[in-house]
Amino acid sequence: MIWIVLILVVFAILIIGISIYAANFFLNVALFRHNNWYDKTGHKMMNPDNFNKxxxxxxxxxxxxxxxxxxxxxxxxxxxxxxxxxxxxxxxxxxxxxxxxxxxxxxxxxxxxxxxxxxxxxxxxxxxxxxxxxxxxxxxxxxxxxxxxxxxxxxxxxxxxxxxxxxxxxxxxxxxxxxxxxxxxxxxxxxxxxxxxxxxxxxxxxxxxSVYSEFGAMLRSAFKLPAFPILTIANVLAKKKVGYSLKExxxxxxxxxxxxxxxxxxxxxxxxxxxxxxxxxxxxxxxxxxxxxxxxxxxxxxxxxxxxxxxxxxxxxxxxxx
Missing domain, CATH: 3.40.50.1820 (Alpha/Beta hydrolase fold, catalytic domain)
Incomplete structure (x- = not known):
């Protein structure tokens, strides 16, 4: 039984760690002007119609x-x-x-x-x-x-x-x-x-x-990632990184x-x-x-x-x- 609990704890920590990394990465891509990954890859993922001319x-x-x-x-x-x-x-x-x-x-x-x-x-x-x-x-x-x-x-x-x-x-x-x-x-x-x-x-x-809803849509459609818990974490991080939360x-x-x-x-x-x-x-x-x-x-x-x-x-x- 204790091994099951330990495995679940480790799994939860892993999920949280990955989610924090993903949230931080997404904010850097979405909310900062200079981002090489967005320029090379992200733009086409997020708005493919711009590239289908x-x-x-x-x-x-x-x-x-x-x-x-x-x-x-x-x-x-x-x-x-x-x-x-x-x-x-x-x-x-x-x-x-x-x-x-x-x-x-x-x-x-x-x-x-x-x-x-x-x-x-x-x-x-x-x-x-x-x-x-x-x-x-x-x-x-x-x-x-x-x-x-x-x-x-x-x-x-x-x-x-x-x-x-x-x-x-x-x-x-x-x-x-x-x-x-x-x-x-x-x-x-x-x-x-x-x-x-x-x-x-x-x-x-x-x-x-709202920015929160729009980013949730982007995570699902462009990145094929679930909005939760990534967006929940991103909402908290955004206040410190850019001065406003995604929900406000x-x-x-x-x-x-x-x-x-x-x-x-x-x-x-x-x-x-x-x-x-x-x-x-x-x-x-x-x-x-x-x-x-x-x-x-x-x-x-x-x-x-x-x-x-x-x-x-x-x-x-x-x-x-x-």
Whole structure:
């Protein structure tokens, strides 16, 4: 009997040790800017659709949108704009094609991406609707400094500073917050803060319900590992390593305090953020809420799969509710 107990104890210690190692490894991969394993292996595991490009109709559409966005990004009415906060220098592209317009949008990019890559084309579409645009690079992304990835939770406070930058340019600005992927969760997490009346509405494309839930999905789908006990340990370690826990970084908790109108968008082919999270997020908010589901669209690709339907829905929602 005593041998059985000893074997169970040794087995438990082994499982705990392996879980601590796995949790620490996962946090280093997921939450720090510079990680060679993510660059070489992890990115493809976590979001395989980014690596399955070919010459399909959708790939050609994506390339055309990228070209249009890059041209728009370099127009004479666009310039670099920086702020300093918490010892970091944060970058944005300030685009003012319509100086007399009071309509503004802040477009927020996704995980390990940057503003021009994800949002240049989106910015061009908003310009067609007489919007001025600010596109930030979140901290630890793009041209912004920093090493810790905020997953929207730290970024919500930076987004509030970008809102104030817009208001400094135009005190009567009517601002829409638009985000994709981690940018969508940044917007949702910001929605629970005390916002100026200039913010009129939110558009969020394929955002996760919480960092804890998103990492659990990634452990299961990409790493083929159980969320428990790895994620439980990671949640505790994260507070010390990056200054926030995975559970507190919650779109759902922040949306519960939101009263602004929100359009939720997701593609059913998303392998990075499960599209079912849209329903969790929608249920949490008490403001006006609408949804747009694009069948078979991969992560942050809904405006590539159905561009006309996508932007028609976005601007109809904004014109009606914002």
């Amino acid at each position: 070919g010459k399909s109709h959708y790939d050609l559409t994506e390339e055309k949108q990228k070209q249009q966005g890059d041209i728009f990004w370099q127009q004479s009415f666009a310039e670099d704009h920086w702020i300093e906060t918490d010892g970091e220098k944060l970058y944005s592209r300030l685009i003012i094609p319509h100086p007399e317009s009071k309509k503004w949008v802040i477009c927020v990019h996704g995980y390990r991406s940057f503003g021009q890559r994800d949002m240049a084309y989106v910015a061009s579409k908003f310009s067609e609707q007489q919007y001025n645009i600010l596109v930030p690079d979140l901290r630890a992304h793009g041209k912004s400094t920093g090493n810790i990835i905020g997953m929207g939770w730290l970024d919500r406070l930076d987004l509030l500073k970008w809102v104030q930058e817009v208001i400094a340019f135009e005190p009567t600005a009517e601002i829409v917050l638009f985000g994709g992927s981690m940018g969508a969760s940044t917007v949702m997490m910001t929605s629970g803060e005390s916002l100026p009346k200039n913010i009129k509405g939110l558009v969020v494309d394929c955002g996760y319900s 970084a919650s779109s759902v908790a922040q949306l519960a305090k939101n009263q602004l109108p929100i359009l939720f968008i997701h593609g059913t082919g998303d392998k990075f953020v499960p599209h079912q999270m849209l329903y969790e997020n929608m249920e949490a908010t008490s403001g006006v809420k609408k949804s747009l589901i694009i069948e078979k669209a991969p992560h942050l690709s809904s405006f590539i799969y159905e561009p006309e339907h996508y932007f028609a829905t976005v601007f109809e929602f904004i014109h009606r509710y914002c």
